[in-house]
Amino acid sequence: MAISVILAHPDPGSFNHALARAxxxxxxxxGCTVCFHDLYGEGFDPRLPAAELGRNARLDPVLARHCDEAxxxxxxxxxxxxxxxxxxxxxxGWVDRVLRPGVAYEFIDGDGGExxxxxxxxxxxxxxxxxxxTAAERETRVFGDPLERIWxxxxxxxxxxxxxxRRMFETMVTxxxxxxxxxxxxxAALVAQTFxxxx
Numbered sequence: 001m002a003i004s005v006i007l008a009h010p011d012p013g014s015f016n017h018a019l020a021r022a023x024x025x026x027x028x029x030x031g032c033t034v035c036f037h038d039l040y041g042e043g044f045d046p047r048l049p050a051a052e053l054g055r056n057a058r059l060d061p062v063l064a065r066h067c068d069e070a071x072x073x074x075x076x077x078x079x080x081x082x083x084x085x086x087x088x089x090x091x092x093g094w095v096d097r098v099l100r101p102g103v104a105y106e107f108i109d110g111d112g113g114e115x116x117x118x119x120x121x122x123x124x125x126x127x128x129x130x131x132x133x134t135a136a137e138r139e140t141r142v143f144g145d146p147l148e149r150i151w152x153x154x155x156x157x158x159x160x161x162x163x164x165x166r167r168m169f170e171t172m173v174t175x176x177x178x179x180x181x182x183x184x185x186x187x188a189a190l191v192a193q194t195f196x197x198x199x
Contacts (some may be wrong), residue, residue, distance in 0.1 A: 001030075001031075001032045001033065001074045001075070001195065002033040002034075002035060002069070002072055002073050002074055002079070003027050003032045003033070003034055003072040003074060003075045003076070003077060003130065003195060004035045004037075004069055004070060004075070004076050004123075005020060005024055005027070005034055005035065005036045005037070005076075005077045005079070005120065006025055006037050006039065006076065006077070006078050006079070006080075006091065006094065006176075007020040007036070007038045007040075007041075007079045007080070008039045008040065008079070008080040008088045008090050008091035008094070009012055009040065009079070009080060009088070010040045010088075010089060010155060011079055012041070012074070012094050013130055014165065014168065015060045015172060015180060015183075016079050016106070016129075016131055017038075018082060018180070018184055019047045019079050019129045019131075019169075019183075019184065020036070020038070020077075020079045020192075022184045022185075022187050022188045023077045023079065023127070023187060023188065024036055024190040025188065026187075026188040026189075027077070027191060029192070029196060030190060030192060030195060030196055030197075032074075032195060034125040035069045036072065037066070039090045039091060039094055041046055041054055041092060042044065044090055044094060046090045046091075046092065046093020046094065046096070046097070047093060048096045048097050049063070052097060052100075053056050055100075055101040055102045056102070057117045063098070065096055066097075066098045066180075067098055067103045067174060068102065070098050070099065070102075070103060070104065070105065071103050071120070071121065071122065071124050072122065072187060073122065073125050074120070074123055074124060075124060075126060075127075075194065075195050076123055076125075076126040076127070076156075076161070077126070077127045077128075077129065078091070078126065078127070078128045078129070078151070079129045079130075080129075080131075081131045081132065082130050082131065082132040082134065082139075082168065085143050085146040085147065086146070086147075086150070087150070087167050095155060095185040097123075097161050099155065099159055100116075100119070103120065103157060104120055104121050104160075105117040105118060105119050106118055106120055106121070107154070107160050117158060118153070118160070119130075119157075119158060119159040119160020119161065120159065120160060121156075121160045121161055122162060123160075123161045124161070125149070125161065125163040125164070125165070125166075125193055125195065126156050126161050126163070126164045126165070126166075127166070127194050128147070128151045128164065128165070128167070128170045129160065129166075129167055129169070130147055130166065130167070130169065130170070131169050131170070131172050131188075132168055132169070132170040132171065132172065133170065133172050133173045134170060135149075135170060135171055136168060136170055136172070137168075139168070145167070147166070147168070148166060149166060152164045152166070152167060152191075154188070156199070163194075165190060165194055167178045167187065167190055168181055169183045169187075172173055182198065
């Protein structure tokens, strides 16, 4: 089973990096093939050029590999901080460029793009691991938890992945080392539960 793990945080010493390592270790323990990408570390270019807009556009080899991995993945683990209720720009650009028509979704014959697309991803499940300095209660009450809508409804459900499990770890700025270790264990358990033999 191939699982695509996508990390978006600029600091290699961040808790997001620790979460990604915990997820990769859990997946390796399950015998999964892990396709890991640290978008900042790899210098992924988030800018979508006009030449890539068409379904049959010619893609550079790096982007083509991302697209092939996304299309073939049995699942996804996405790790990123909550910035302004959004993923970091590099991750938004990854979605723009990789989860493209013909890879992640398509419109049925006769639909010129005005209808509801059909999801193409083979993945059965996705795990989203987020960090935040906003308390969960305030995130929901004041902001409506936009990351929940973005990942579950606007991205993965549209692309055919209906089992989307998300965990927000907060409040980072006041967390202790012991609490962070508990969170890493929780993240690993969630990944194992989602992609393990009983899943």
